[in-house]
Amino acid sequence: MDVSFISELKSIVGEEHTLADKESLACYGYDSTPEYESRPGAVVLPANEEEICRIMARCHAAGVPVTPRGSGTNLSGGSLGRPEGVVVQTSRLNSIVEIDEENLTATVQPGVVTSALHRAVEAKGLFYPPDPGSMNISTIGGNVAENAGGLRGLKYGVTADYVMGLHTALPDGSLLRTGGKAVKDVAGYNLNQLLVSSEGTLGLFTEVTVKLIPKPQAKKTMLVHFPVLENAALAVSHIVAARVIPATLEFMDRVTVKCIEDYAKVGLPLDVEAVLLIEVDGHPAQVEEDAVAVRRICAEHHCSSFQTAADADEALKLATARRVALSSLARVKPTTILEDATVPRSCIAPMVKFIQDTARKYNLTIGTFGHAGDGNLHPTCLTDERDKDEIARAHKAFEEIFDTALAMGGTITGEHGVGLSKKKYLPRLVGESGIRVMQGIKQAFDPTGILNPGKVF
Amino acid sequence: MDVSFISELKSIVGEEHTLADKESLACYGYDSTPEYESRPGAVVLPANEEEICRIMARCHAAGVPVTPRGSGTNLSGGSLGRPEGVVVQTSRLNSIVEIDEENLTATVQPGVVTSALHRAVEAKGLFYPPDPGSMNISTIGGNVAENAGGLRGLKYGVTADYVMGLHTALPDGSLLRTGGKAVKDVAGYNLNQLLVSSEGTLGLFTEVTVKLIPKPQAKKTMLVHFPVLENAALAVSHIVAARVIPATLEFMDRVTVKCIEDYAKVGLPLDVEAVLLIEVDGHPAQVEEDAVAVRRICAEHHCSSFQTAADADEALKLATARRVALSSLARVKPTTILEDATVPRSCIAPMVKFIQDTARKYNLTIGTFGHAGDGNLHPTCLTDERDKDEIARAHKAFEEIFDTALAMGGTITGEHGVGLSKKKYLPRLVGESGIRVMQGIKQAFDPTGILNPGKVF
Secondary structure: HHHHHHHHHHHHHOOEEEEEOOOOOOOOOOOOOOOOOOOOOOOEEEOOOHHHHHHHHHHHHHOOEEEEEOOOOOOOOOOOOOOOEEEOOOOOOOOOEEEEEEOOOOEEOOOHHHHHHHHHHHHHOOOOOOOOOOOOOOOOHHHHOOOOOOOOOOHHHHHHHEEEEEEOOOOOEEEEEEEEEOOOOOOOOOOOHHOOOOOOOOEEEEEEEEOOOEEEEEEEEEEEEEOOOOHHHHHHHHHHHHOOOOOEEEEEEEEHHHHHHHHHOOOOOOOEEEEEEEEEEOOOHHHHHHHEEEHHHHHOOOOOEEEEEOOOOHHHHHHHHOOHHHHHHHHOOOEEOOOOOOHHHHHHHHHHHHHHHHHHOOOOOEEEEEEEHHOOEEEEEOOOOOHHHHHHHHHHHHHHHHHHHHOOOEEEOOOOOOOOOOOHHHHHHHHHHHHHHHHHHHHHHHOOOOEEEOOOO | OOOOHHHHHHHHHHHHEOOOEEEHHHHHHOOOOOOOOOOOOEEOOOOOHHHHHHHHHHHHHOOEEEEEEEEOOOOOOOOOOOOOOEEEEEOOOOOEEEEEEOOOEEEEOOOOOOHHHHHHHHOOOOOOOOOOOOOOOOHHHHHHOOOOOOOOHHOOOOOOHHEEEEEEEEEOOEEEEOOOOOOOOOOOOOOHHHHHHOOOOOOOOEOOOOEEEEEOOOEEEEEEOOOHHHHHHHHHHHOOOOOOOOOOOEEHHHHHHHHHHHOOOOOOOOOOEEEEEEEEOOHHHHHHHHHHHHHHHHHHHHOOEEEEEOHHHHHHHHHHHOHHHHHHOHHHOOEEOOOEEEEOOOHHHHHHHHHHHHHHHOOEEEEEEEEEEEEHHEEEEEEEOOOHHHHHHHHHHHHHHHHHHHHHOOOOOOOOOOOOOOHHHHHHHHHHHHHHHHHHHHHHHHOOEEEEOOOOO
């Protein structure tokens, strides 16, 4: 990148917050997504909204691409910059600006880590439900850009359901303020919700106001083993059809369970085909009744073991099994391709079976876990990117998995975004008119195309 | 309208479903919004999605404006067509296509009446929460186009929170399918949520899939009188700050209470400054506890009477007081200007006071009622459009009310839409960049501007 342009960046954010040396840029050459690498021209770490707007205006004038980056946990290559472009790293904007107990809102800067927000609001008896797997490192700005989900999505929804207000720096450096603390607002198009999940292609968030809810009074955590996979999947459908909405209804298959046990030694049995982690929460009386219903339905589907956590420590231990699923799988082989094909909840059983059949067909190791209550599965292929043949088979397998998800009325990504890695599938989902309209929207926000170019489309 | 074009419309939807005679068109010359009239060139009542797409394609080719219309209850002039244009009336598309008990979704045609959907899903133990005041005549298509709210918004949110999938006829006659039964979907921009509240300016809905939830097991309805207005408003804030989230938390001021009593004779006292209708629902144990907390907080704020409905019939009677508020006000004078200025919940007290002061300042009768828990108030001016001087004063008063709502961090419309009647205020809320981006979005969907022209911007 041109030295004089780097000097201009330094004049905006300061010398020490502008990275352009080889070693620093190497660190920003990848994110959590396997198989993608791209070293940016420079990285800036702005201190505030005003600096972000100035960076945008400068890059816009010079035609320099800008890629926002939180913690790079998106899993779709979304935070990789261009060699000729600038990465805007939001980690210095990490203040919780306000927790408003009367309006039940929190206003935060984009670089606040998700679990830090959890802790801050829970200390006041409030609750911010979205809890992506990466919540201990992911940022709220990234969560909003990707519309992050998590383990509590079934009952509480996803990040989009909590975004009330945004400050967004547009490519020309102007600041767009949308929504706020009023819980209802239908004035004009819903730009808030359009910006959520826009993957850094429409604007760069400088402040986020989220909705909070009262913290549930009670919770019960259950871990259930099933010798027959279809029965676990049927139990998921039947729990929801019985009008019980658990906060968490997570699934792990045999491959995943074995890897978790090898790594974390939490005492999972190795002879089961599936494990469900189920958490019900709310009023204590409701929790008791829901837990009884869950136990009855799991028994009807021939579970071989049903553990209920006696206390918070044990609950944490049971939940840990699911929380470490990705890390456990990731250590087995050098490359971990984690996908998030999503189907209507009623299709969980055939979808899991199709994934397993496909793994066999292509001679691959695929562990599947995920948010079964949401129909949001994470088939995870354990592979090695140096093994070109296996990688080619993995891509074929995922292509079939995505096409099957679409045929079932599902989608190509439930929570990780399109980014670079799923661009080729998007037209299959949204069709020609969908792509045309989305390109028009991109044009409306970013006429010169400097924002996170190459992503989504 | 050109006779040959009307013939073309007849060839698509049939002779008996094409209205072009003077009497029929007169009926479509107004909607529920006072002070606006515009007689369309023709009205068509298509039978299905395919006919809608064909109408759109034909109008697009001929450059003829198209305005969709459900029941015309939007209150912002949104469903008024152009003299040179066609109104597409959706009342024949009134089938509930499917209630999916496993995925907890309902798929309906746009002309289904909101309360008909309520009854159909409640018969299966399910619940579709959005309940706009007009629910006995309003349609789901209109609810989606306006993002209708209702009396249960505080706990359950608004229409947008329940829209999972849409079929939308675009101006060129192509059909856009977005979302579906998968509860998570982040593939590309969130067109679903962009289309919700787009007020018929981006596309015409031909099918809607909504999320359902289990029907709450229990409900308790309370009606509370307050001699001091500020105390009622403070009680609202304090109930929510105490982590109690009622399903319904509605406010009526003295003017409204008097009109309701004159009309419906439900036994409301005439010597109070404010009445709150409060409903808590959920698990019976939760309902009991919430009701106790509500009663305590209302007592702390010096309520003069606290009634709890003994049974469902009495609950209905108490709730009726609020449900008939608009009809009660509307019969007092020939013209009823109902607005929906919305503020953060914590600003309810100063906002109600400002409205009353403004009414006095301009010598107007303004009754205020609305969704206090949402900060969504309906100041309702009882006037006569033939009294030019009073109408001018009413407009001045509302201008001040909107500006004050904005200054408090609120918005110009919480649930009625911008339509024709609030166009002038939109730039004050969203700013120059907001308008520019919205115009770009309009351009992306409707490059020739045939869809509901003149609305929103």
